[in-house]
Amino acid sequence: xxxxxxxxxxxxxxxxxxxxxxxxxxxxxxxxxxxxxxxxxxxxxxxxxxxxxxxxxxxxxxxxxxxxxxxxxxxxxxxxxxxxxxxxxxxxxxxxxxxxxxxxxxxxxxxxxxxxxxxxxxxxxxxxxxxxxxxxxxxxxxxxxxxxxxxxxxxxxxxxxxxxxxxxxxxxxxxxxxxxxxxxxxxxxxxxxxxxxxxxxxxxxxxxxxxxxxxxxxxxxxxxxxxxxxxxxxxxxxxxxxxxxxxxxxxxxxxxxxxxxxxxxxxxxxxxxxxxxxxxxxxxxxxxxxxxxxxxxxxxxxxxxxxxxxxxxxxxxxxxxxxxxxxxxxxxxxxxxxxxxxxxxxxxxxxxxxxxxxxxxxxxxxxxxxxxxxxxxxxxxxxxxxxxxxxxxxxxxxxxxxxxxxxxxxxxxxxxxxxxxxxxxxxxxxxxxxxxxxxxxxxxxxxxxxxxxxxxxxxxxxxxxxxxxxxxxxxxxxxx
Amino acid sequence: xxxxxxxxxxxxxxxxxxxxxxxxxxxxxxxxxxxxxxxxxxxxxxxxxxxxxxxxxxxxxxxxxxxxxxxxxxxxxxxxxxxxxxxxxxxxxxxxxxxxxxxxxxxxxxxxxxxxxxxxxxxxxxxxxxxxxxxxxxxxxxxxxxxxxxxxxxxxxxxxxxxxxxxxxxxxxxxxxxxxxxxxxxxxxxxxxxxxxxxxxxxxxxxxxxxxxxxxxxxxxxxxxxxxxxxxxxxxxxxxxxxxxxxxxxxxxxxxxxxxxxxxxxxxxxxxxxxxxxxxxxxxxxxxxxxxxxxxxxxxxxxxxxxxxxxxxxxxxxxxxxxxxxxxxxxxxxxxxxxxxxxxxxxxxxxxxxxxxxxxxxxxxxxxxxxxxxxxxxxxxxxxxxxxxxxxxxxxxxxxxxxxxxxxxxxxxxxxxxxxxxxxxxxxxxxxxxxxxxxxxxxxxxxxxxxxxxxxxxxxxxxxxxxxxxxxxxxxxxxx
Numbered sequence: 001x002x003x004x005x006x007x008x009x010x011x012x013x014x015x016x017x018x019x020x021x022x023x024x025x026x027x028x029x030x031x032x033x034x035x036x037x038x039x040x041x042x043x044x045x046x047x048x049x050x051x052x053x054x055x056x057x058x059x060x061x062x063x064x065x066x067x068x069x070x071x072x073x074x075x076x077x078x079x080x081x082x083x084x085x086x087x088x089x090x091x092x093x094x095x096x097x098x099x100x101x102x103x104x105x106x107x108x109x110x111x112x113x114x115x116x117x118x119x120x121x122x123x124x125x126x127x128x129x130x131x132x133x134x135x136x137x138x139x140x141x142x143x144x145x146x147x148x149x150x151x152x153x154x155x156x157x158x159x160x161x162x163x164x165x166x167x168x169x170x171x172x173x174x175x176x177x178x179x180x181x182x183x184x185x186x187x188x189x190x191x192x193x194x195x196x197x198x199x200x201x202x203x204x205x206x207x208x209x210x211x212x213x214x215x216x217x218x219x220x221x222x223x224x225x226x227x228x229x230x231x232x233x234x235x236x237x238x239x240x241x242x243x244x245x246x247x248x249x250x251x252x253x254x255x256x257x258x259x260x261x262x263x264x265x266x267x268x269x270x271x272x273x274x275x276x277x278x279x280x281x282x283x284x285x286x287x288x289x290x291x292x293x294x295x296x297x298x299x300x301x302x303x304x305x306x307x308x309x310x311x312x313x314x315x316x317x318x319x320x321x322x323x324x325x326x327x328x329x330x331x332x333x334x335x336x337x338x339x340x341x342x343x344x345x346x347x348x349x350x351x352x353x354x355x356x357x358x359x360x361x362x363x364x365x366x367x368x369x370x371x372x373x374x375x376x377x378x379x380x381x382x383x384x385x386x387x388x389x390x391x392x393x394x395x396x397x398x399x400x401x402x403x404x405x406x407x408x409x410x411x412x413x414x415x416x417x418x419x420x421x422x423x424x425x426x427x428x429x430x431x432x433x434x435x436x437x438x439x440x441x442x443x444x445x446x447x448x449x450x451x452x453x454x455x456x457x458x459x460x461x462x463x464x465x466x467x468x469x470x471x472x473x474x475x476x477x478x479x480x
Numbered sequence: 481x482x483x484x485x486x487x488x489x490x491x492x493x494x495x496x497x498x499x500x501x502x503x504x505x506x507x508x509x510x511x512x513x514x515x516x517x518x519x520x521x522x523x524x525x526x527x528x529x530x531x532x533x534x535x536x537x538x539x540x541x542x543x544x545x546x547x548x549x550x551x552x553x554x555x556x557x558x559x560x561x562x563x564x565x566x567x568x569x570x571x572x573x574x575x576x577x578x579x580x581x582x583x584x585x586x587x588x589x590x591x592x593x594x595x596x597x598x599x600x601x602x603x604x605x606x607x608x609x610x611x612x613x614x615x616x617x618x619x620x621x622x623x624x625x626x627x628x629x630x631x632x633x634x635x636x637x638x639x640x641x642x643x644x645x646x647x648x649x650x651x652x653x654x655x656x657x658x659x660x661x662x663x664x665x666x667x668x669x670x671x672x673x674x675x676x677x678x679x680x681x682x683x684x685x686x687x688x689x690x691x692x693x694x695x696x697x698x699x700x701x702x703x704x705x706x707x708x709x710x711x712x713x714x715x716x717x718x719x720x721x722x723x724x725x726x727x728x729x730x731x732x733x734x735x736x737x738x739x740x741x742x743x744x745x746x747x748x749x750x751x752x753x754x755x756x757x758x759x760x761x762x763x764x765x766x767x768x769x770x771x772x773x774x775x776x777x778x779x780x781x782x783x784x785x786x787x788x789x790x791x792x793x794x795x796x797x798x799x800x801x802x803x804x805x806x807x808x809x810x811x812x813x814x815x816x817x818x819x820x821x822x823x824x825x826x827x828x829x830x831x832x833x834x835x836x837x838x839x840x841x842x843x844x845x846x847x848x849x850x851x852x853x854x855x856x857x858x859x860x861x862x863x864x865x866x867x868x869x870x871x872x873x874x875x876x877x878x879x880x881x882x883x884x885x886x887x888x889x890x891x892x893x894x895x896x897x898x899x900x901x902x903x904x905x906x907x908x909x910x911x912x913x914x915x916x917x918x919x920x921x922x923x924x925x926x927x928x929x930x931x932x933x934x935x936x937x938x939x940x941x942x943x944x945x946x947x948x949x950x951x952x953x954x955x956x957x958x959x960x
Contacts, residue, residue, distance in 0.1 A: 033606055035599065036560060037590065040553035042603050045618070048549050069528050073520035073639055074554075074592075074623060075576075080516060093582045096555075098592065100577040101627035101638075110517065112554075112578065112592070119515065123522050126513055138525070143554060143622075147581035158581075159553055 011341070013280045018224040019152075025274055026153045029283045029342050039151035039158035043267070046342065049291035050270055051161060055141060057193050057288060058163065058265070061185050067137045067165060072119040074142070075110040080118045084243045087117060090210020094147045096158075112145040117211065117236075117262060120166040121244035124258075128168065130249045134258060135169040137178070154271035155228075155480050162266035168258045170250065172237065175259035179235040182263040183216045186231035193288035194269065195393035196220050196276045197401055198230055199425070199475050201450025206434055209262075213237040219449045219475060221401040222275035225423025227449045227477035230272050233263035271480075276397050277366065283343030284366050286393055287386040293321040294382060295339045299332050299351030309355050313348070313375060320379050321346075321386060340365060345389045346382065350375075366392050401425065410464055414444040414476070425449070425477050429470030431463035439465050446476040491821070493760050498704040499632075505754055506633045509763045509822050519631035519638035523747070526822065529771035530750055531641060535621060537673050537768060538643065538745070541665050547617045547645060552599040554622070555590040560598045564723045567597060570690020574626045576638075592625040597691065597716075597742060600646040601724035604738075610729045611650055614738060617658070619645040634751035635708075635960050642746035648738045650730065652717065655739035659715040662743040663696045666711035673768035674749065675873035676700050676756045677881055678710055679905070679955050681930025686914055689742075693717040699929045699955060701881040702755035705903025707929045707957035710752050713743035751960075756877050757846065763823030764846050766873055767866040773801040774862060775819045779812050779831030789835050793828075793855060800859050801866060820845060825869045826862065830855075844869050846876070881905065890944055894924040894956070905929070905957050909950030911943035919945050926956040 011028060012020040026032050031047030043051065059069070075098060082088050095111040113119065120138065127133065141163045151157050165182060169175040183200055190196045198218035208215040212234040220230045238257035241247070247255045277284040287293050294317070298310045310325055317323045324344075326335050332349070339347055349361040362373045362381070366389055373381045404424030406417040414426050426446050430436060441447045457470035464470075491508060492500040506512050511527030523531065539549070555578060562568045575591040593599065600618065607613065621643045631637050645662060649655040663680060670676045678698035688695040692714040700710045718737035721727070727735045757764040767773050774797070778790045790805055797803045804824075806815050812829070819827055829841040842853045842861070846869055853861045884904030886897040894906050906926050910916060921927045937950035944950075 033603060035553055036557055036602060037553045037555045040555060042553070042599075043551040045548035045550055048551055051551075052549065068525035069532065070525055071523040071528055071531075071623075071641065073515055073517045073522070074625070075517045075520060075639070077516055095582065096578045096590075097580040098576045099579045102573045102575065110576075119522075122516060123513060143551075145554070159555070161551065 011280060011282060014223060014278075021278075021280070022271075022274060023153065025278055025283050025341075031270065031283075032153045037158075039148060041153055041157055043161070046291060047270060050273070050285070050289050051267055053289040053291070054193075054269060055163075058185075058189055059139075059141070061189060062139050062163075062165065065137075065181060065185065067139045067167075069140060070138045071140050071142065072113070072116050072123070074113050076113055076116075076118055078109045078111065080122060081111055083118060083121075084211050084240060087211035087240075091115065091146075096145045096147055113142075114144055114146045115262075115264075116140070116142075116144075116164055116166065117240060118244075120262075121240050121246060121260075124168050124241075124246045125244050128246055128248050128258065131170055131251055134248060135167055135174065135178075137165075137167045139163055139165040152271075154267050154274070160266050160268070162264050165261070165263040167261045168241075168246070169260070170248070170256070170258060172259045175237075175261050176235055179214070179216060179233045179261045179263070182261070183218065183231070183233040186233070186263070186265060187218050190218060190220065190230055190269075190272075191394065192390075193286065194273055194276075195286040195390045195397065196230070196272060197394065197398045199450060200453045201475060202453060203232075203450055204434070204437055204448045204474075206437065207448060209234045211236065211240065213239065216453070217450050219425075219477075220272055220276060221404060221425055221477070222272070222480070223278070223400070224275070225404050225478070226480055227425065227475070228268070228272050228275070228480045229449070230269060231263070231265040234261060236260040236262070277393050278343070281337075282341035284393065285343035285345060287321075287345045287389055290343065290345050291322065292324045292339075292342070292344045293386055294323045294346040294348055295335075295344045296323060296325045296348045296350060297332055297335045297339075298325070298327055299349055299354075301327055303352045305355060306350070306352060310350050313350065313360070313378065316379055317382060321382050346385055348378075364389055364392070366396070408464060410467075411440060411443050414440070414446065414464065418444070418446070423478055425475050427452075427473065427475055428464035429457045429461040430472050430474040431466055431468045432471040433463075433466065436463055436465035440476060444476075446478055449475045449477045449479060491760060491762060494703060494758075501758075501760070502751075502754060503633065505758055505763050505821075511750065511763075512633045517638075519628060521633055521637055523641070526771060527750060530753070530765070530769050531747055533769040533771070534673075534749060535643075538665075538669055539621070541669060542619050542643075542645065545617075545661060545665065547619045547647075549620060550618045551620055551622065552593075552596050552603070554593050556593055556596075556598055558589045558591065560602060561591055563598060563601075564691050564720060567691035567720075571595065571626075574628065576625045576627055593622075594624055594626045595742075595744075596620070596622075596624075596644055596646065597720060598724075600648075600742075601720050601726060601740075604648050604721075604726045605724050608648065608726055608728050608738065611731055614728060615647060615649040615654065615658075617645075617647045619643055632751075634747050634754070636748075640746050640748065642744050645741070645743040647741045648721075648726070649740070650728070650736070650738060652739045655717075655741050656715055659694070659696060659713045659741045659743070662741070663698065663711070663713040666713070666743070666745055667698050670698060670700065670710055670749075670752075671874065672870075673766065674753055674756075675766040675870045675877065676710070676752060677874065677878045679930060680933045681955060682933060683712075683930055684914070684917055684928045684954075686917065687928060689714045691716065691720065693719065696933075697930050699957075700752055700756060701884060701905055701957070702752070702960070703758070703880070704755070705884050705958075706960055707905065707955070708748070708752050708755070708960045709929070710749060711743070711745040714741060716740040716742070757873050758823070761817075762821035764873065765823035765825060767801075767825045767869055770823065770825050771802065772804045772819075772822070772824045773866055774803045774826040774828055775815075775824045776803060776805045776828045776830060777812055777815045777819075778805070778807055779829055779834075781807055783832050785835060786830070786832060790830050793830065793840070793858065796859055797862060801862050826865055828858075844872070846872050888944060890947075891920060891923050894920070894926065894944065898924065898926070903958055905955050907932075907953060907955055908944035909937045909941040910952050910954040911946055911948045912951040913943075913946065916943055916945035920956065924956075926958055929955045929957045929959060
């Protein structure tokens with residue numbers, strides 16, 4: 001219940017200290033709480049409800065694209081993790097090792113899954129014999145563990161919740177199509193449901209997932225001008241299949257190696273929402289994932305008829321949106337601050353004078369616009385307003401990204417623009433050489449985020465580093 | 481896809497070898513697959529979909545009774561687990577220990593949660609100050625690990641999926657009411673949705689959860705006459721609160737210790753469904769949790785108009801039930817066996833002659849009854865049939881339990897009845913002494929499953945062991 005000390009004034013302002021502003025929101029909006037296990041957090045009801053809405057929407061999108069949920073064990077025997085060389089090199093340094101079961105030392109150490117490619121491969125080898133067994137399009141909603149040194153709620157934690165899709169196909173073409181399709185699913189979800197514009201791209205060789213042929217990602221720009229990787233989709237070719245001995249008989253009875261993908265998004269998306277839409281009054285939630293889409297606050301609730309009317313209005317809205325009535329004994333002013341802090345998209349105020357006029361005051365969180373709405377029209381107006389909020393959030397985030405995307409021609413230009421305009425995406429051509437990628441990072445501080453999938457360099461574009469002919473348009477940035 | 485070798489005849493008959501019959505179903509109905517991690521399994525799409533339906537229904541029941549979902553870390557520091565003496569004694573011998581993160585040895589070992597009371601207590605201590613903060617009614621859907629020696633799919637595995645409810649209340653009365661309410665929720669779910677009758681009872685002192693004041697359980701009787709604990713609900717009193725320093729200021733500003741509960745059900749319920757309803761043709765699923773509630777099998781599907789009609793019928797049923805059309809190139813006979821094996825409650829056959837007559841053949845899995853249904857009536861008849869299936873399954877399971885519940889007066893009677901009638905529930909009065917409980921177990925082989933909550937001994941009832949005045953009616957049995 002309400003803690004009267006918790007006031008909006010307690011949030012650090014974004015401009016003063018962005019990192020502190022972020023953790024203030026995480027704590028004061030009651031999304032997370034720390035625990036005695038370093039780097040692991042409690043996701044509290046309000047934070048978890050946001051994740052449940054993300055899950056529900058994404059799970060529907062996965063099922064609509066033909067995927068089935070499964071559940072693999074959380075443990076991976078050391079020998080199984082070690083099978084794929086690149087993969088183990090990428091993950092072994094950051095896994096948690098189980099060495100004892102009860103009082104007995106295990107014969108073989110087990111790692112707590114950092115990701116489950118090896119388990120899926122072992123399973124595929126057991127269940128795939130013929131072309132009739134393909135494709136398998138699996139997903140699981142689980143938590144994984146990576147032993148990070150520095151941690152921050154949602155953005156980087158030792159245990160985090162995610163979904164990992166794993167699919168296996170008869171042909172490379174089909175697997176590549178799947179990789180791209182799931183990147184599109186993620187981008188659609190982020191843009192439509194989270195109101196967060198993303199850049200779709202491919203990672204450079206040095207930034208690929210351990211064991212992948214190609215890694216695709218969606219990148220979003222946060223309020224502070226830093227980039228955040230919001231989802232990844234990997235194409236594995238038949239490398240894992242060869243290592244794990246997964247083969248199938250095709251229609252001509254020839255033995256072939258199938259092609260694989262994996263793709264994932266995590267609770268990091270909650271961090272992305274905070275840092276894309278939040279402001280100095282707290283969280284601002286896109287309606288699709290808001291646990292409460294509209295809060296109704298009675299004014300002068302002790303006066304006869306107010307609470308009755310408020311409950312009547314709430315009942316009329318019950319099939320329309322996720323609505324909460326706050327009839328606690330806190331003051332309306334306190335409640336306004338509380339639900340602003342919690343990022344509830346729409347606030348509805350109803351007092352005796354409103355009731356007399358058959359109206360209410362409707363305030364949208366993201367722009368604090370106030371309008372009077374007739375109570376009869378509310379069930380029609382509220383969904384329109386929620387749509388307006390989503391569109392308004394998206395437009396604002398897109399404008400911010402555009403303002404902070406700098407087209408640069410050389411390293412000096414990058415340094416100058418970042419200095420003058422602040423952190424942001426640097427959009428600049430690249431020759432494709434790793435040496436130039438490293439040089440840009442070292443000289444300017446921005447690393448390659450992704451190679452654009454939609455933009456190609458013109459004939460006259462040259463690498464931002466070496467001045468040779470450019471092969472790609474790359475988004476560079478400082479990253480979370 | 482279909483494996484032509486997989487035929488019904490391959491299932492071991494229940495009477496021949498019940499344990500093998502069980503694992504045959506788990507494997508051949510594609511519920512689980514083994515992995516290289518001993519005692520951990522892959523839950524395959526068909527098995528996981530059953531769990532998803534269980535989750536969806538239970539989660540709705542939890543939310544309707546005022547609970548919120550959260551997510552705690554999967555790790556518990558050794559010192560935190562050690563805080564509550566009874567609790568750690570109960571769980572420490574069977575936990576998995578993480579000792580290393582990456583290449584570094586941890587300063588303190590972490591156990592993979594076997595259950596999360598200690599984490600919830602630590603969290604409560606952080607967030608509860610006043611009576612306004614109470615109650616907290618939390619639940620989480622996670623997996624837990626217990627390092628069991630012998631394992632069987634769903635029934636006993638080293639990692640299993642479950643939900644754990646954890647609540648904390650200002651008064652003992654409120655916490656006890658919660659403990660009982662959640663036992664009722666579990667019983668309602670098992671009886672209504674899983675069509676599985678349960679006995680509601682209280683565990684004896686020796687069989688309580690580690691750290692609990694009282695443990696309540698629902699017990700079900702399996703086909704082979706063994707008892708299965710299907711869910712538990714614990715009342716903790718204020719013991720954990722005292723150990724973990726959880727206090728709140730009441731309305732008079734006096735500091736008090738709150739009272740706690742926890743309650744859980746697991747993927748073991750899938751095992752319960754298999755062993756309550758399954759038969760020698762395979763799985764039999766109660767409609768509420770069946771991934772496919774009705775399968776439509778076209779007969780002579782190459783003939784013009786058959787597939788068109790089948791798809792039209794499926795479309796008409798789309799809002800009515802979870803319906804699948806199998807138009808694969810396997811024979812109708814193979815398909816009949818396949819979906820019997822998979823326990824699909826209703827099979828609908830549609831061939832050219834049926835189409836001429838505007839009808840279909842509808843077969844209910846549990847009793848193999850065949851009826852002709854007019855295609856126009858199907859959207860009305862199908863839900864009725866699904867209800868009939870649930871009721872039929874429940875009646876059959878209840879009759880089986882009644883047939884195998886033996887009222888006994890002394891140990892010789894128990895031995896004689898079990899010998900004559902086979903394993904089952906023994907219903908017999910008990911004096912309340914642990915020595916008698918142990919003696920019964922040792923002499924007759926059946927242990928106390930639970931003390932009935934609804935039945936009281938009469939004045940003349942005497943303990944089945946010592947002959948002294950009886951205090952309780954106890955259900956005894958051999959247990960999974």
